[in-house]
Amino acid sequence: MIRVVLPAHLRTLAHVAGELKLDVEGQATQRSVLDALEACYPMLRGTIRDQVTHQRRPFVRFFACEEDLSHELPDAPLPDAVAAGIEPFLVVGAMAGG
Amino acid sequence: MSGVRVLVGTRKGAFILTSDGKRKQWDVTGPHFGGWEIYHFKASAADPNRFYASQSSSWFGQVIQRSNDGGKTWEAVGNKFAYDGVIGTHLWYDGTARPWEFARVWHLEPSLADPDTVYAGIQDAALFRSTDGGQTWQELPGLRQHKSASLWQPGAGGMCLHTILLDPSHPGRIFIAISAAGVFRSDDDGQTWRPMNRGLRSEQIPDPTAEVGHCVHRIAMHPSRPSVLFMQKHWDVMRSDDAGESWREVSGNLPTDFGFPIDVHAHEPETIYVVPIKSDSEHYLPEGKLRVYRSRTGGNEWEALTKGLPQRDCYVNVLRDAMAVDSLDPCGVYFGTTGGQVYASADAGNSWAPIVRDLPSVVSVEVQTLP
Numbered sequence: 001m002i003r004v005v006l007p008a009h010l011r012t013l014a015h016v017a018g019e020l021k022l023d024v025e026g027q028a029t030q031r032s033v034l035d036a037l038e039a040c041y042p043m044l045r046g047t048i049r050d051q052v053t054h055q056r057r058p059f060v061r062f063f064a065c066e067e068d069l070s071h072e073l074p075d076a077p078l079p080d081a082v083a084a085g086i087e088p089f090l091v092v093g094a095m096a097g098g
Numbered sequence: 099m100s101g102v103r104v105l106v107g108t109r110k111g112a113f114i115l116t117s118d119g120k121r122k123q124w125d126v127t128g129p130h131f132g133g134w135e136i137y138h139f140k141a142s143a144a145d146p147n148r149f150y151a152s153q154s155s156s157w158f159g160q161v162i163q164r165s166n167d168g169g170k171t172w173e174a175v176g177n178k179f180a181y182d183g184v185i186g187t188h189l190w191y192d193g194t195a196r197p198w199e200f201a202r203v204w205h206l207e208p209s210l211a212d213p214d215t216v217y218a219g220i221q222d223a224a225l226f227r228s229t230d231g232g233q234t235w236q237e238l239p240g241l242r243q244h245k246s247a248s249l250w251q252p253g254a255g256g257m258c259l260h261t262i263l264l265d266p267s268h269p270g271r272i273f274i275a276i277s278a279a280g281v282f283r284s285d286d287d288g289q290t291w292r293p294m295n296r297g298l299r300s301e302q303i304p305d306p307t308a309e310v311g312h313c314v315h316r317i318a319m320h321p322s323r324p325s326v327l328f329m330q331k332h333w334d335v336m337r338s339d340d341a342g343e344s345w346r347e348v349s350g351n352l353p354t355d356f357g358f359p360i361d362v363h364a365h366e367p368e369t370i371y372v373v374p375i376k377s378d379s380e381h382y383l384p385e386g387k388l389r390v391y392r393s394r395t396g397g398n399e400w401e402a403l404t405k406g407l408p409q410r411d412c413y414v415n416v417l418r419d420a421m422a423v424d425s426l427d428p429c430g431v432y433f434g435t436t437g438g439q440v441y442a443s444a445d446a447g448n449s450w451a452p453i454v455r456d457l458p459s460v461v462s463v464e465v466q467t468l469p
Contacts, residue, residue, distance in 0.1 A: 007157075009133060009134070009155065009157070009158060010158060013158075013161065013174060043161070043174035045177065045178070046159050046160065046161075046177045046178060047158040047159055047161065048158070051177075051178045051180075052178075052180055057157065057158065057159055059156055059157040060157060060158070093157045093158070094157065096156075
């Protein structure tokens with residue numbers, strides 16, 4: 001079981017409140033977690049990563065265990081604490097200055 | 099009693115403004131999709147409770163929302179806009195070839211007959227259609243297969259297909275406009291297209307009378323006379339009496355002929371409205387005065403409509419999709435500003451009053467006339 005925290009706009013879009021819990025098949029990676037997330041919440045397709053290329057959208061970040069995982073490869077294993085459900089996988093809207 | 103619903107898209111959400119036929123007292127609901135840009139928000143003519151909205155953000159991309167109950171509830175539907183076949187290239191600002199890349203949906207045009215059929219004009223410029231209520235989208239690729247497409251270039255706002263007109267009396271005839279390529283027409287339901295820019299003159303391009311490359315800001319038609327088109331170009335207000343085959347300038351006595359929206363009175367096909375903007379380098383009103391200009395002669399002779407509109411210290415803009423008319427009698431005219439005001443006239447423009455003054459910057463205004 002993987003814990004996922006979405007930014008506020010995506011929680012509204014997906015009609016969810018608070019943290020999500022996802023069953024992820026196989027190794028926990030960015031790709032497998034996002035595959036599971038989009039399968040449960042199809043309205044999120046295209047909002048976190050491109051629907052065709054699966055590239056992360058530029059203003060979306062992935063954090064976990066106080067680390068920025070945004071630039072990790074999509075198939076790199078997530079930290080053990082995320083895979084074990086101890087720590088959440090955070091989908092974050094990048095800070096906008098101004 | 100009859101009434102109207104004004105559907106407003108803003109930089110930070112959608113709003114629905116409702117009134118009875120008198121159009122004096124207004125009920126305002128929203129924001130729907132708070133914090134998201136709503137580039138366009140329009141109802142189906144075939145089912146007045148079917149709405150489509152283009153919702154987007156720099157962070158989370160494009161979402162298409164659909165309502166089946168007049169905006170009480172919404173459902174996110176399909177948002178996959180995949181170009182058909184070989185992607186191809188167009189010209190970029192620096193003159194290099196750049197592959198087409200989806201950015202956002204600028205305009206949603208529901209079919210006149212089928213509430214589940216809706217067209218989408220997107221950036222980078224292409225035309226898509228859904229026949230299942232927005233669940234899936236297919237490109238009409240003939241437009242980008244036109245031989246000129248590799249030479250199309252973006253305007254400052256991006257290379258957007260922003261206007262879609264469906265001809266009510268010629269099934270299969272569609273007009274579209276692209277900044278900065280110009281007007282194209284299809285007579286076979288979007289399979290093949292021809293440029294419709296003869297008579298346009300744009301000093302901002304190397305060949306001012308080129309077949310394509312013009313920055314058309316919006317085109318409008320009266321449904322009873324669809325072979326007559328009106329155009330607000332980057333500069334110049336234009337008119338065509340032959341379904342776009344040729345255009346002539348009708349700017350006449352306008353104080354400036356730069357602007358974005360243009361629309362036609364619901365009952366008088368020769369009465370048209372524009373909002374002149376000072377210039378392409380300033381993008382605000384001339385002399386700090388908010389003036390709608392009306393021509394009752396199909397162009398050339400224009401009168402300023404100012405009653406109820408601010409006539410000093412006003413420096414807003416009115417964007418291309420931010421003006422609409424209702425079909426009550428007298429005709430109602432509506433527009434929204436980048437300053438967040440939505441103004442309404444219940445007497446064809448003779449006098450105006452704000453419905454709301456302090457919305458986020460308004461991107462689009464559409465109006466439904468309710469039975």
